[in-house]
Amino acid sequence: MLRFKDFLRKGDFRVPLCTACKETIWPPFETCPICLSRTIFRRTTKRGILREFSTTFTSETPQQFGIVELGGVHLLGSVHGFGISVGCKVILYECGIDNNGYPFYKFKKCP
């Protein structure tokens, strides 16, 4: 998890891959929970599919967020753009660690 955050802090979204069984590991562990071998952190595709979404009104301006399936993993992120729908293609355009120490993932609708 620490290595994942080190990459993420630099805006580099990486997902672990098991060196032995070749499975994608998520959440990002340094040891594969399937075969207990070491994982390596690989860059993944930035293009994903929006699986569910909604709008939150907790901040000053309403914000869209949703579940994105990206390179075989699911994560919650903000989703920008008009006319989004379940199944639409989105792209991870920014990620990092915010001032409170939380990861953030920002997606926008693919043109």
Next chain:
Amino acid sequence: MQRVVVGDYSTSGFRKETQQSIFDVAAGAGSALLKHEIVLQSEVEAVIFSSCSSDQYTASILAEMLGIKPKIAIRVDNLCNSGTSAVISGYGLIASGLCKSVLIVGAESRNSPGRLLSWDVTRGSFSLPIYWATMYARNHMRTYGTTEEQMASVVVKNRKNAFKNPNALYQKEITISEVMSSKRITEPLKLLDCSSLCSGASAVLLLSKTMASKRVETPIYITGIGSQTNSASLAEVMSNLNNTGTSRIAARDAYKMANVSPKDIDVAELHDAFSIMEIMAYEDLCFVDRGEGGKFIEDSDIATNPRGGILGCGHPLGATGVSQVAEITSQLSGNADRRQVEGCKIGLVHNLSAAGTSATVIILGTE
């Protein structure tokens, strides 16, 4: 294997704020139970403390405050599922013959660190529970046609029940239109679709059947237990929003152990931290078929959340599961006062943590 009886219980008033420490809150419920004198302090062989508090050595502190020198003092923390996990632990100690009496106390303060799981990077900046609850609600509405009004009717029912429970945080009945017009937090969840964190404590005393005889007038037995942990993160949950798989497994195992079916259940305390979660619980516990949960509320023949559930009682995380068991025990023993469900013989407790990454089902009965 020893049969396990819920021999006594005591729940404090769940309140928004308290000036008391978590230990004083816990000791309040524990001492109230001990004053019933079902057991002497010297007869309590284990103390299990259920809480998400960040304090250390908590079960030993609680035991010392209550004047108990137990063989075993342990703390269980499992977010919202803590209290039910603690009851399972106590069950194991008695069924195995290791102990004859176990005092379980769940307690939480409103500002508990259990309100979010910052470890889970799959949630990104959407770390609060309302975001996964929103995903469940949106999926259920789109996939099964569940409506905002159906979710609101869960809140109305549970608030109505809470009105009859002096320990509940909320003591006012509300209407569907009040739920519908409450502040919109997300699409489609309104403020009143969400439970409130609060301070509170609940205690139950588990006894071996042998020890309970001559001490407990109406013994209520734990007849079935099912529990399942699939993960801590939401990685797996997010790939299937149609059900909470852990609840289904827990229910299946508990029904099998108790040798009952869903239609045998007379009264149930269900996890309703958000209104959509109770609708999904109807389905996951097989009270109705998949997708029919929204309609179940209209023609249910099972009394659900008679204490007011989490929506009506508030949610002191570590205390919630314990108070669910206390409520079902009071119902089955005919001591639930104004909220008594007439003629109930078999009851069920359902609880879960963090979007259903873990869940527990406990079945209780008069025989």
